[in-house]
Amino acid sequence: EIVLTQSPATLSLSPGERATLSCRASQSVSSYLAWYQQKPGQAPRLLIYDASNRATGIPARFSGSGSGTDFTLTISSLEPEDFAVYYCQQRSNWPPLYTFGQGTKLEIK
Amino acid sequence: QVQLVESGGGVVQPGRSLRLSCAASGFTFSSYGMHWVRQAPGKGLEWVAVISYDGSNKYYADSVKGRFTISRDNSKNTLYLQMNSLRAEDTAVYYCAKEGIAVARDAFDIWGQGTMVTVSS
Numbered sequence: 001e002i003v004l005t006q007s008p009a010t011l012s013l014s015p016g017e018r019a020t021l022s023c024r025a026s027q028s029v030s031s032y033l034a035w036y037q038q039k040p041g042q043a044p045r046l047l048i049y050d051a052s053n054r055a056t057g058i059p060a061r062f063s064g065s066g067s068g069t070d071f072t073l074t075i076s077s078l079e080p081e082d083f084a085v086y087y088c089q090q091r092s093n094w095p096p097l098y099t100f101g102q103g104t105k106l107e108i109k
Numbered sequence: 110q111v112q113l114v115e116s117g118g119g120v121v122q123p124g125r126s127l128r129l130s131c132a133a134s135g136f137t138f139s140s141y142g143m144h145w146v147r148q149a150p151g152k153g154l155e156w157v158a159v160i161s162y163d164g165s166n167k168y169y170a171d172s173v174k175g176r177f178t179i180s181r182d183n184s185k186n187t188l189y190l191q192m193n194s195l196r197a198e199d200t201a202v203y204y205c206a207k208e209g210i211a212v213a214r215d216a217f218d219i220w221g222q223g224t225m226v227t228v229s230s
Contacts, residue, residue: 034215036154046218050213055218087154095168100156103154
């Protein structure tokens with residue numbers, strides 16, 4: 001089973017600052033890596049798929065990078081609405097099983 | 110618009126069964142794999158199961174294998190999750206989610222609002 005470890009658990013930043021969130025896989029997941037944003041009481045929203053591709057309607061301040069075992073979600077300049085919990089997710093090659101990281105809470109400093 | 114609406118959640122005793130439904134609209138349901146993902150109160154996301162577009166392939170998380178069954182009725186644009194032998198640790202909000210399109214198919218691009226399942230005596 002592939003384990004995804006996200007860091008930090010909590011990130012405290014101010015609007016306008018740059019946020020860098022990390023997701024590390026216990027073994028290579030190629031580029032099968034996605035990022036989601038979840039706000040309290042809401043369903044998750046897809047931000048990034050295939051490690052670096054923005055989903056439809058996602059602002060350009062969100063970007064993803066990485067391959068293999070190390071991945072990063074970057075928010076270039078934080079807007080007030082960006083403070084939320086972020087999850088990474090991967091799909092194993094075979095059988096096709098899916099796992100999520102434990103999440104990073106991005107909070108206002 | 111593209112929409113997923115879950116139903117069927119509630120309070121159930123340990124060892125009993127429950128069936129969740131997810132009604133899809135706004136897209137060609139029969140063309141996409143579908144997933145169930147759950148979230149225990151105050152916890153992170155946990156993938157539960159996936160079913161292929163035609164229902165021929167199904168895969169489960171180890172935590173639910175042998176107890177939960179995912180299925181679909183493409184004529185009704187509906188996804189199901191039959192949950193048997195429920196345990197307290199199955200208490201969670203259950204989301205249905207659609208697989209992404211083309212190169213995004215390993216991600217979940219549309220989510221329902223979730224339905225709460227509470228397993229308690």
